[in-house]
Every structure is written in C-alpha cells, then in structure tokens.
Amino acid sequence: MGKSSCCAGKMGGRKKVHHENPGFRFPVVYSDHYGVKFCGLQRLHPFDAAKGANIMRLLKEGSFMAEGQTHKPEEISETDLRKVHTERYLDSLKWSLNVAKIAEIPPLAAVPNYFVQRGYLRPMRFQTAGSILAGKLALQEGWAINLGGGFHHCSADDGGGFCAYADITLLINLVLTEENSVSKVMIVDLDAHQGNGHERDFMDDNRVFIMDMYNAMIYPKDHNAKLAIKCAVELQPKTPDESYLRKLRINLQNSLEKFNPDLIVFNAGTDILANDPLGLLSISPEGVIERDEYVFSTAVSKHIPIVMLLSGGYLKASAKVIADSIMNLKLKGLLPVKM
Numbered sequence: 001m002g003k004s005s006c007c008a009g010k011m012g013g014r015k016k017v018h019h020e021n022p023g024f025r026f027p028v029v030y031s032d033h034y035g036v037k038f039c040g041l042q043r044l045h046p047f048d049a050a051k052g053a054n055i056m057r058l059l060k061e062g063s064f065m066a067e068g069q070t071h072k073p074e075e076i077s078e079t080d081l082r083k084v085h086t087e088r089y090l091d092s093l094k095w096s097l098n099v100a101k102i103a104e105i106p107p108l109a110a111v112p113n114y115f116v117q118r119g120y121l122r123p124m125r126f127q128t129a130g131s132i133l134a135g136k137l138a139l140q141e142g143w144a145i146n147l148g149g150g151f152h153h154c155s156a157d158d159g160g161g162f163c164a165y166a167d168i169t170l171l172i173n174l175v176l177t178e179e180n181s182v183s184k185v186m187i188v189d190l191d192a193h194q195g196n197g198h199e200r201d202f203m204d205d206n207r208v209f210i211m212d213m214y215n216a217m218i219y220p221k222d223h224n225a226k227l228a229i230k231c232a233v234e235l236q237p238k239t240p241d242e243s244y245l246r247k248l249r250i251n252l253q254n255s256l257e258k259f260n261p262d263l264i265v266f267n268a269g270t271d272i273l274a275n276d277p278l279g280l281l282s283i284s285p286e287g288v289i290e291r292d293e294y295v296f297s298t299a300v301s302k303h304i305p306i307v308m309l310l311s312g313g314y315l316k317a318s319a320k321v322i323a324d325s326i327m328n329l330k331l332k333g334l335l336p337v338k339m
Contacts, residue, residue, distance in 0.1 A: 026337065027137040027144035028070045028326075030056055033126040034148045037119050051310065052127075052147040054319035055326075062327050070147075071137060073129035075122065076165075080132075084170050084201070086157045093121060093164065102159040124151070124164045131167035131309055135175055138263065138307035139182065143296070143335055145326065150267045150311025152195035153220060161193065161219065168265060168309070169201040175263060176207060183207060186261035188252065188295060189214070191269025191311040192279030196222035203228040209259040211251060215239070215280055231255045237280045241287035244272070248291060252298060264299050264306040268292060270313030270321055278314050285321045292325045296334040 036049035048054070059065055081090060092098045096116045100108035103120060127148035137144035152168055153161035168187065175182045187202075189195040189212040199222070202208040209230045216234035226232060233251050235244070270288055271279030283291075292308075299306040310322060329335050 024337075025069050025071055026065050026335075027134070027141040028059075028065065028147065029073055029130040029134045029137070029144065030070045030147040031072045031126050031130065033075070034123055034130070036123045048313065048316055048318060051313065051319050051322075055147050055310075055323045058320060058323035059326060062323065064323075064327050064330060071133060073126060073133045076125045076129040076132070076170075080170070081125075081128075081165065084156050084166055084173055089157045089159070093159075099164070102154075102164050103162055121164055127151075128165040128167040128170060131171050131307075132174055134307045134309070135171040135263070135265070136179075138305040139175065139179060141305075141338060142300070143306050143308075145308040146310065148310055150191065150269065150309030151197065152189060152191060152267055152311060153193070153197045155197040155200040158197075158200075160197075162312075163197060166197055166201060168195075168198040168267065171307070172198075172202070172208060172265065182262040184209070184259065184261045185263045185265060186211065186255065186259060187265045187267065188255075189267040189311075190248070190272070190291065190295070191267050192271040192276065192281055193218060193269070193312060194220055194222060194225065195267060196220045196225035199225035199228040209255065209261065211255045213248060213251065218278070218280055230259070235281060238282045240282045241284055241290075244281070244283055244287060245290060245294070249294065252295065256298070256302065261304060264295075264304050266295055266299075266306055266308045267311045268295075268308050268322075269311035270315070270318040271311075273313070273315055273318065273321065276314050276318075278312065285317070285324070288321050289325045289328050293328060293332060293334065296329050297332070300334055300336075 034052040096111055096113045097109040099116050130146040131149035134144040134146035149167045151163035154163035154166040172185050184207050186209045192215050194214045195212050211231040212229045213233035217237050231251050233247050272281045272283040274282040
C-alpha cells in the first residue's frame, strides 16, 4: 500500500478536500437497488431490508462522503453466478417455494416468482455484485466496504438463512483466479452465526483460511461445515464485550501467525449486538466499533488489503452502529485514500 492521505494534497495553497473533488470516489460500494421489497412481506423477517440505505444517509449526514462518492455495482449476471453456483441451484430459485425457505418467509411461497425475483433476488444480486466489486477495490486501494452482502450461509449448491447467493465464495473465487497478486485469502467471519456456506465451498482448499467466531448455540449448527474452519471460536449466549474482544485479539493474531493472506474478507455482522433477536450475544455498540477498529488496524499494520461485508444484523439500531464504526475508522486513520 503506497502513501495515502485522508484529506488529499494541496492545491492553490490550501488543502483540497474530497467533497470539492467531483471525480473522487471512496472504495465504498452501494446501490439504491440493495433494498429488499416485496409487498411488505419483508417485514415478516427481522432483517432490516433498508439497512444499506440507512447507513448511506447517516454517512452523508456525518460528512463522511458526499453524494456520488461511492462505487455503484451493476446487477451480477447469471453467467457470472454460474462460475460458482450449480445449474440445479440457480434453477431452484425460479420456484417461489424454494426461495421462501431460503428467505425464511413462508408466505413468499404464494407470491408469483416474477415478483420474488424483482423484490428479493434482484437486490441480492446487486449486493453480490457489490461484494465482488469491493474485493477488487480493496486490492487497489488497500480497503473497501460493501454496504451489503456477507451472505455466509449460501454455498455453491444451497441457500439458507436469508442468503440466496454465495457472494463470499464468488469474491474469493474471482480474486484467486484473476488477480496475480492473490494466492491466499483469509475469511474473518465475525457474524454471530456460523458461516457454513463458505465453509462448505472451501472445505478442501488450502488457499483459504477460515476464522469463524460465532454463537455455538444457535443456527445453523452445521457440524460437517465446521471441518473447514481453521480457527473456530465458539461463543456462549450472552457473551459480553470484554470476553469477546479478548478472544478476538488472541485468535486473530494466532491466525495471522499461521497464515499470511494476500486479502482479508471481513464478514462484519452486527447481530452480535445485545438484544439482537437472532444473534443472542451481548455486545455493546462500543464493542462493535472496537471490534471493527481492531480488525482494520491489524490489517493496516500488516499491509494486508481488507474488504468488509455487512452480513447479519437484525436491529434497526444496527445501521447507526455501522455508520458510527465506519466514521470511527476514518477518524482513526484506518481508511486511507489514494489521490
């Protein structure tokens, strides 16, 4: 990573700020197409379908960035999805009953598939493309954040847990096959749930090191997928900040001593927050901010590019915590930008 500055160089005898440079874009990825909408049925799942939009609004209000300073992905094509996903699985998404099981919204089974595609699967395809774009940007800029994605329960041949596409597998598959600078990737999965999708996909791939820190008492309890985890940190319900952060520091350092990656994929779920209805841990907003700061500072100190995906988070308060964390990363100088 070359020299960079959070403010930019000098022009005309004064500092030039990003908001004054209409051509500047942060390595933050977002599209208005990320929002999931299907006739109000999205309210039957605790996932905040407008989380990305809420984070964007808060980042603009906090002067993190101005309008037009993000990267916007295009919808991923079926051809690109087939680079990882099986034909059988993609064909199964043409049936609303199968999608309803993945989205965990039973009434969705009665909705014509055209509307399911438009309201749920299309936003998921945009977010999946966003993860891939963010991976490329991280290699160019040293870091990138997708304000969506992190569908860690989806594998090449199966979906679940609101995860319809294997964006993590697609991202890693692309950089390993198309980027000469990448031969090893580390997944740091800090969502409250076990990341069984990418674990099944990289079961026998020594190019990928998986560190997964999750509540062992909740979904998915996929014991076969656990065989792929190189560093498993199983937590008990109601784990508080101090214990959580101590285990994170110890295990991330140990993992990086064993495996020196060319890219870190940070699955930064906020379902670890106290009172999250699905994560069942007891981490404070300050704990999430400290978690993200530690992961980024570790990556920056070791000159390892890092891409952050948002994954799960089932409280309306998650959006503010994420926005506050991103602004804290910038404040601490952990989001350098190249001009």
